[in-house]
Amino acid sequence: MFSLFNISPDNMLWFYLAPVLFFGPVFFAVLWNFGLKNIFYTPPEYKEQRRLEREHADRITKRRESKAGYYARAEHLATASSKHWVAQAVFYAAFASILGLYSAWPGYRYSEPDTAQIKLSLSHPGKRVEECHTRTREELAKLAPNMRAKLECARERWPITIELTLDGRVVFAGEAAAAGLHNDGSSSFYEKFRVPVGAHTLMVRMNDAGPISDFTHKLSQAVELTGAQNLVVGFNEDGSGFFVK
Amino acid sequence: MRQLGTVAFYFFWIAAATGIIIYIFFETSVNGAYRSVEYMSNDQWYFAGVMRSLHRYSSDGMVLMMALHLIREWSFDRYRGVRWYAWFTGVPVIWLLYASGLSGYWLVWDELAQYVALGSMEWFDALGIFGEPVANNFLSQGSMTDRFFTLLVFIHIFVPLFLLFAMWIHVIRVSQPKINPPRGVAIGLSAMLVVLSLIKPAISHGPADLSMISQELNLDWFFMLFYPVFDAWGGLALWALAIGGSLFLAVLPWLPPVKLPAAPVVALDHCNGCGRCYADCPYGAITMMPRTDGLPYSQQAEVNAANCTRCGICVGACPVASPFRSVEELVTGIDLPHLDIKRMRTLVDEAMAKAPGGVVVVGCEHGPKVQDLTLQGAAAVRLPCVSMLPPSFIDYMVDQGAGGVMIAGCPECGCRFRYGVAWMQDRLDGRRDPYLRKRVPRERVRTFWASHIEAEELQAAAVSFQDDLKALNTEEAKDV
Numbered sequence: 195m196f197s198l199f200n201i202s203p204d205n206m207l208w209f210y211l212a213p214v215l216f217f218g219p220v221f222f223a224v225l226w227n228f229g230l231k232n233i234f235y236t237p238p239e240y241k242e243q244r245r246l247e248r249e250h251a252d253r254i255t256k257r258r259e260s261k262a263g264y265y266a267r268a269e270h271l272a273t274a275s276s277k278h279w280v281a282q283a284v285f286y287a288a289f290a291s292i293l294g295l296y297s298a299w300p301g302y303r304y305s306e307p308d309t310a311q312i313k314l315s316l317s318h319p320g321k322r323v324e325e326c327h328t329r330t331r332e333e334l335a336k337l338a339p340n341m342r343a344k345l346e347c348a349r350e351r352w353p354i355t356i357e358l359t360l361d362g363r364v365v366f367a368g369e370a371a372a373a374g375l376h377n378d379g380s381s382s383f384y385e386k387f388r389v390p391v392g393a394h395t396l397m398v399r400m401n402d403a404g405p406i407s408d409f410t411h412k413l414s415q416a417v418e419l420t421g422a423q424n425l426v427v428g429f430n431e432d433g434s435g436f437f438v439k
Numbered sequence: 440m441r442q443l444g445t446v447a448f449y450f451f452w453i454a455a456a457t458g459i460i461i462y463i464f465f466e467t468s469v470n471g472a473y474r475s476v477e478y479m480s481n482d483q484w485y486f487a488g489v490m491r492s493l494h495r496y497s498s499d500g501m502v503l504m505m506a507l508h509l510i511r512e513w514s515f516d517r518y519r520g521v522r523w524y525a526w527f528t529g530v531p532v533i534w535l536l537y538a539s540g541l542s543g544y545w546l547v548w549d550e551l552a553q554y555v556a557l558g559s560m561e562w563f564d565a566l567g568i569f570g571e572p573v574a575n576n577f578l579s580q581g582s583m584t585d586r587f588f589t590l591l592v593f594i595h596i597f598v599p600l601f602l603l604f605a606m607w608i609h610v611i612r613v614s615q616p617k618i619n620p621p622r623g624v625a626i627g628l629s630a631m632l633v634v635l636s637l638i639k640p641a642i643s644h645g646p647a648d649l650s651m652i653s654q655e656l657n658l659d660w661f662f663m664l665f666y667p668v669f670d671a672w673g674g675l676a677l678w679a680l681a682i683g684g685s686l687f688l689a690v691l692p693w694l695p696p697v698k699l700p701a702a703p704v705v706a707l708d709h710c711n712g713c714g715r716c717y718a719d720c721p722y723g724a725i726t727m728m729p730r731t732d733g734l735p736y737s738q739q740a741e742v743n744a745a746n747c748t749r750c751g752i753c754v755g756a757c758p759v760a761s762p763f764r765s766v767e768e769l770v771t772g773i774d775l776p777h778l779d780i781k782r783m784r785t786l787v788d789e790a791m792a793k794a795p796g797g798v799v800v801v802g803c804e805h806g807p808k809v810q811d812l813t814l815q816g817a818a819a820v821r822l823p824c825v826s827m828l829p830p831s832f833i834d835y836m837v838d839q840g841a842g843g844v845m846i847a848g849c850p851e852c853g854c855r856f857r858y859g860v861a862w863m864q865d866r867l868d869g870r871r872d873p874y875l876r877k878r879v880p881r882e883r884v885r886t887f888w889a890s891h892i893e894a895e896e897l898q899a900a901a902v903s904f905q906d907d908l909k910a911l912n913t914e915e916a917k918d919v
Contacts, residue, residue, distance in 0.1 A: 286627055289500075290635040297499050297641070298657040302667055304554065311652045315578055317571040373570040384564060384572035424652045426579055439579060 305388065310419035312358075312365070312387045312396070316429035317380040320352035320372055320402040349378035352404035356383055358427065359397045365389075391419050398427055398436050411435050441852040443508035445620040448606065449628060450504060453497035455599065457490045458543075465546065467592050468585040472548040473646045480642055492636030495659075498540045500632070502661040505536060513691070517855070520699060521722055521746050523692035528609045530689045535602040540662040542595040546588070550644035550653045553577070558666045565674020580649050612746065614723035615858070700777040702744035703751070707731075709759045710772035712738035715872055716753035719826075721857035722746045725753060725773075740773055750856035751775050751827030754783075755863070758873045760829040762787070778822070780829075786820045787832060791841050793818035798905055799836050800897075801828050802847040805855035807889045807897040809847050814901050816842075824848070826859040830866045830875035833884060843883040843908045847897060851888050860888055882911050 305311070326347040334342045351372040358366040365387050373379030381402075396417050399409035411429070413436035419425060427438050464487045466475035479487035509529065512518050518526035541559060545552050560574035576582060610616035620628070644656065658666065669677045702724075717725045717740060724746035727738040740753075753773045754760055760771035762784045769781040790799045797816035802809030802825065809819035822828060825848035833844045846863060854860040865871035867884060875884070887900045 282627065286631045290631045292503065293496050293499050294635050294639045296660045297495060298659065302656045302658045304653045304656055304670070307654060313578075315572065315575055317575070379570050382571050384561070384574055422651045422654050424650055428578070 305422060307421045308391055309388045310391050310421065310423040310425065312360070312389055312419075312425045312427060314356070314358055314366060314383050314385040314387075314398070314427045316427075317382040318354060318400070318402060318429050318431065319380045320354045321404060322347060323350040323352055323404065324348040349376045351377055351379075351381075352402060353377075354381035354383075355401045357399045357409070358385075358387075360387075360389060360394050362395070389419060391421050391423075393418050396427070396438065400429070400436070413438070441850075442620045442624055443504050443511060445617050446624065446628065447501050447504035447508060448618045449620050449625055450497040450501040451599075451603065451606070453629070453632065454494055454501065455603075457494040457497065458595075458599075460490045461487065461494055462592075465592075467588040469548070469583045469588060471585075472546060472588055473643065476547050476549075476643055480640060484640065488640055489633065489636045492639075492641040493632050494543075495641035496632050496635055498543070499659060499661040500628075501536060502540065505533065509533075509688075515855075519692045520697040521724070521748050524612045525609055526692050527689055528605065530685050532602065532605045532609055533688075534685070535598060535605050537662060539595070539599040539602050542591065542598055544659070544662065545591050546595060547643050548588075548647045550647060551656055551658070553647035553649065554653050554656055555663065555666065558669055562669055562674045562677060565678060577649060582649070612723065613857075614721055699747075699749050700775070702747045702749065703742050703753055703773050703775050705740045705742060705773050706770050707734070707739055709770055710736075710739055710757075711759070712736040712740065713758060714738065714740075715756040715758065716740050716773050719752050719756040719858070719862055719871075720747075721750070721752065721859075722748055724748075742773070748856055749775060749777075750824040750859060751778065751822060752824055752856060752859055752862060754780065755824075755826045755829050755866075756873065757829065761831040762835040763831065775823075775827075778827075783820075783822070783828075783832070784835075787836060788839075790818035790820045791836060791839060796840055796842045798843045798845055798901060798908070799841045800845045800847055800901060801825060801832075803849060803855070803859065806849040806891060807847045807887065807893055808891055809897070811894060812897060812901060814898065814905070816905060817845075817901050824854075824856045824859040826856070826863045826866075828863070830873055833867075834876050834879050837879050837883050841883075842912070843885065843904055845885045845887060845901060845904055847887040847889070847900075849888065850890050853890070883908065 324347075326345045329337075329342075329344055329346055334344070353369050353371045355369045356366070357364060366385055368383065368385070370381040370383055371377060372381050394417050395414065397412070397414040399413075400411040401409045403410050413427075415438055417425060417438060425438060427436065429436055461479065464475055464479050464483065466472060476491070479491050481488070512522075512526065541555055544555050557574060557577050560572075560577060563569070564572045564574050576587070610618060619625070644653075658664075665677060665681070668680070672680075712727065712730065714727050717727050724743050726741050726743065728741045730736050730739050732739070742753075754771065754775060757772045760774075760780050762769070762780070769784060771780045774780055787799065794816050797818065798814075800809045800812055800817055800819045802819060802821050804821060804823050806825070810821055812819050825846050828846070833846075836844050846867075848860050848863065849855050851860055862871060864886060866873060867875050867881075867886065869875070885900070885904050887897060889896055
């Protein structure tokens with residue numbers, strides 16, 4: 195059908211113009227009825243009222259000019275003096291100064307030159323709380339044809355615990371529950387630590403298999419941190435485990 | 440200071456127009472974004488660079504104007520009663536303005552953009568509602584895609600559109616809203632922004648580098664005031680501050696609720712459906728409905744008490760509100776039950792009796808304190824708004840022997856009820872119905888617009904008026 199109208203990415207003009215031509219009027223019609231007409235359409239009676247008001251104002255102005263002093267004297271009608279213009283200039287200069295100044299001043303020191311940042315950021319699903327069960331032929335036969343999955347798995351996953359140490363000192367130790375109402379999603383960590391620059395030994399360990407005594411994933415690596423460096427500690431799901439970059 | 444809201448609107452239009460121009464030069468890609476912005480500021484400094492600076496400074500100006508506008512309306516107690524709607528709908532405007540501005544800062548993709556983007560995402564992550572931290576989108580150099588910048592551009596276009604929509608909602612219940620500043624102010628502001636853009640053009644930080652953290656940043660404090668708070672206190676504390684502050688602002692009009700007397704009532708027997716009260720009501724509290732009582736007029740006025748401030752401007756607009764009427768029970772087409780036209784005439788009569796042949800000063804409840812005026816030969820009448828006084832009452836006072844009538848209301852453009860001063864001045868000048876009749880000598884009518892603290896100025900103006908009246912009386916005596 196698209197070829198019927200010669201609409202393809204090769205024909206760039208049509209490619210962009212066709213949706214505009216088709217949906218544009220529809221979109222405009224909706225907006226027009228939604229309220230645009232109230233902005234752009236002036237009813238004839240309102241135009242007539244405006245015309246009468248203008249005529250009336252003109253008559254008043256003419257009458258005022260011909261009878262100076264006839265109308266009520268207003269104390270507020272002061273003429274603009276040189277003082278007025280100076281005050282205006284001072285006001286605009288002050289306003290511009292405030293805008294110019296606080297749009298980039300005072301400076302904000304986010305980090306010191308002799309510190310670096312380690313960012314622990316990962317999302318990883320823990321092991322299932324119950325191991326998957328392989329269904330027997332009999333069990334499969336009892337199920338509807340479209341429900342015959344070989345594996346039957348409970349949804350809940352173990353929370354993950356992580357420990358990150360730097361030069362043997364524990365910098366972070368925490369636990370994250372699996373996401374989701376049934377705790378069947380990934381557990382996520384996003385932590386930042388400021389550390390001094392220089393050579394360090396970084397070790398990160400994770401347990402994703404529930405109540406066992408040891409960690410299931412480990413990485414120990416020597417790192418050389420420079421000023422303002424952002425070192426990311428993450429986890430690859432391709433089997434390679436923790437990475438540092 | 441009276442144009443804060445309109446100036447904010449004007450800055451929005453400048454930001455919108457310059458934003459469209461900047462977009463022509465902008466490249467929506469990770470590597471192209473910073474490069475194209477640098478091109479604007481360096482190679483094209485004389486046009487695109489100025490446009491960028493105008494875009495920046497008009498947005499900053501909008502935040503400043505919004506803050507001052509909020510403080511002013513609060514300090515003048517213009518947020519309670521029927522004004523709750525504008526105040527309440529102003530709260531989302533604050534959020535949308537910040538979202539609009541901050542999403543724009545991302546697009547530059549410099550160190551500041553990186554700081555703002557990460558700070559914003561980490562702030563959202565503090566809520567704990569996302570399965571995975573959204574800040575992971577900014578983990579390392581390779582985690583950003585060009586299409587992400589397309590998304591950012593869409594956000595930076597549509598959030599300001601929502602902002603405009605919210606600003607429209609903000610003023611929708613205001614009758615004849617002023618959303619454009621006077622021409623002179625608009626020209627002055629435009630010139631100011633252009634000069635500022637040339638003297639101190641908006642510049643970028645170094646390009647964003649996700650493998651590094653920023654050290655020294657030149658924050659735009661108008662938009663980024665809360666980021667250091669986030670760094671110091673954490674995300675949840677800032678959420679508490681933001682949501683708590685917004686809720687507090689939102690409920691402020693009811694802390695405590697304003698207590699108003701009864702709303703005006705329409706006496707159909709005396710209403711000819713002329714629509715002047717409808718045209719003059721500053722809050723759209725009056726609607727014209729088809730006639731229900733069988734009288735040979737097409738319309739009748741109907742009051743919506745929820746929108747009414749009880750200013751009485753409608754009473755002053757009613758052509759039937761005349762103290763000369765020789766009906767037994769003085770009534771008018773629309774009247775305030777707690778201060779009806781009969782009571783108004785009694786007040787005027789009492790004032791004239793206090794200062795026979797002197798000056799009657801008619802003041803309002805929010806302008807100069809006329810009740811504190813201590814001047815021999817002058818007496819005061821205080822109404823909710825000076826525009827509640829029908830011009831026929833001025834005629835009546837002069838006709839009944841008052842030496843002069845002084846109308847003392849709020850400062851111009853600072854009227855508590857928006858148009859009270861303007862309508863009264865127009866009625867005196869013959870620009871708005873009902874007019875002050877020609878037979879009233881204008882030398883015996885004077886206006887004085889000032890704030891409630893200008894007691895000395897009021898006293899001086901009244902003395903000056905008395906002196907002028909004495910001279911006038913002497914002249915008239917000579918002529919006779």
